[in-house]
């Protein structure tokens with residue numbers, strides 16, 4: 001149980017993603033590369049802190065990494081390896 | 091919309107909600123307004139440059155209305171911070187952080203865990219500990235908008251002394267027509283509560299929630315373990331997972 005409680009969720013990505021994107025991204029529906037699950041970014045399991053080693057978001061269906069985000073004073077580094085597509089509400 | 095920048099807020103006023111939780115009334119010059127359920131990110135920076143950042147839900151109603159209907163300026167935001175043991179940020183914000191002190195803030199952010207007064211579904215709010223904060227914003231926004239949408243709050247707290255907004259919830263349960271408030275105490279219930287202390291169960295949700303056939307919009311918020319357990323109970327009871335919105339505060343928070 002201790003392990004499963006150490007994550008937050010994609011809602012916590014709202015701030016960091018709004019520094020990069022003009023649109024609100026946590027409501028966007030993403031499709032997982034590994035298992036095909038579709039759901040809002042808000043539902044991802046998020047580990048870590050933005051100003052620590054970075055954030056890792058995993059699929060709640062298969063636990064594979066969907067995206068990673070690292071923020072340094074110079075740049076925001078975003079790795080979207082686990083997403084087939086992302087449907088953003090305008 | 092444009093990219094979001096950090097801004098400086100100043101502490102205007104504090105309200106102690108419980109011995110370990112405090113509401114911060116912040117002046118945020120140029121605050122654009124928010125939707126109930128949204129949060130802000132707060133950043134603390136030490137003189138040596140070290141910084142720590144955490145998310146805190148907005149407690150106040152969307153229109154800048156402060157607690158208890160007290161009119162506050164449109165540039166005011168209320169957060170409620172629960173102190174967690176050895177908590178780096180919470181023990182500062184709900185501790186030595188004093189009136190007049192600045193803090194860096196980014197927001198409002200989030201667009202998914204949000205209730206809009208125009209939404210046409212009865213609402214079920216399920217709170218674990220400080221997870222009640224964004225749900226309180228929804229309850230306040232409902233009243234501020236004059237909405238008659240039926241709302242039910244099922245609030246799980248450790249003991250009666252841990253209940254946030256206790257007085258206001260008691261008052262609103264009487265005055266806000268269509269709002270029901272029920273409590274689940276996990277460690278110690280008050281005398282005469284009827285329900286013995288213990289974790290949230292399917293029976294609690296059947297008794298105090300909405301049946302799945304009502305197709306309610308469900309918002310579950312609190313510590314991660316609580317949210318996972320409550321969401322499982324709801325799905326087992328027949329609620330459509332697509333209508334269950336969750337927000338996890340992490341291992342702590344209540």
Ligand SMILES: Cc1cc2nc3c(=O)[nH]c(=O)nc-3n(C[C@H](O)[C@H](O)[C@H](O)COP(=O)(O)OP(=O)(O)OC[C@H]3O[C@@H](n4cnc5c(N)ncnc54)[C@H](O)[C@@H]3O)c2cc1C
Nearest residue numbers: 006012144145146147170171172177178179180220223339
């Ligand atoms: C979207 C969102 C909204 C939130 N809204 C509120 C709110 O309205 N009110 C509120 O009080 N809190 C809220 N929280 C929680 C808040 O962001 C902090 O997590 C909380 O205040 C604890 O931070 P801290 O720096 O005090 O504790 P920390 O110093 O981070 O941790 C304190 C203790 O908890 C444990 N711990 C904390 N996080 C982790 C982790 N990720 N993994 C393992 N152990 C951990 C540590 O072991 C440590 O002993 C929200 C969180 C999110 C994601």
Ligand SMILES: [Zn+2]
Nearest residue numbers: 032035059062
């Ligand atoms: Zn997956």
